Amino acid sequence: MNGGKITAVERRLRLSGILVIAGLCVEMASLRWSHPTAFLFFILLGGALLAAGILLYLLTLVAASEA
């Protein structure tokens, strides 16, 4: 621990986690809805948020290994 402060890597991981949670929430909500629009929400919004979170996580790993 850094006296309650978080490092840049941890900040990125936190943001990645928030994006993934947001994506998962959208996907969960869409799964409760049986309508063509639900599938679009699932793919376009949920998928985009998940992809952004995963990408940020992978970029964080790459950046951390190069540092």
Place this chain on the structure above:
Amino acid sequence: MFGLTTPVLVILIAIILILVLVTRPSVTATKGGKILAFVVLLVFPVLAGGLGVTEHLSKSKTTNFCLSCHVMEDYGQSLRIADKAFIPAVHYQNNLVPRDNACFTCHTDYTMYGDMSAKLRGLKHVYVQYFGKPAQPIKLYTPYNNRECLHCHLGSRSFEEGATHTADPKTLPMIKANQLSCSSSDCHNMIHNVKGLKEATFWKEVTQ
């Protein structure tokens, strides 16, 4: 109630574990924390996405899904017309098609199950649902393909030996080659006929 299907369960577990990571990101300094981050930020989301797509695809084959758009309501009602001449109705009411998947059984190449142009038409349908005005009456983009009938009827005795089908030796080969339409050759041409719904009487399903 909130049904706990497998994708929902995976999503809930993932959210709980990610919350641990978000509230205490310092855990990633340890080896266990790194593994946790890998699992919850990569494995679980990919798993949840895959399971979710499977569930959505499965749902999209249901009758309720097809009838969830306002424009399809009349077509749903036409499945309950109490008249044996109506082909979709007689199939639906007698379990000749599974009632929960009635639409998809006879329209297997519709929107996301068709080619790329069918998928694009599906997107257009969603757009029209919210921002446009659907055509009245709605029509199939291509003539109804006998394939949809033949995937059940082909080889069945009533089809292969039926008096009308065998009266002319050319008839069956033409039907099988989709050159003579089952539905538009003055044979089985009472399809959904939604225009006549107001005058129709409806079958009331007996619940057991």
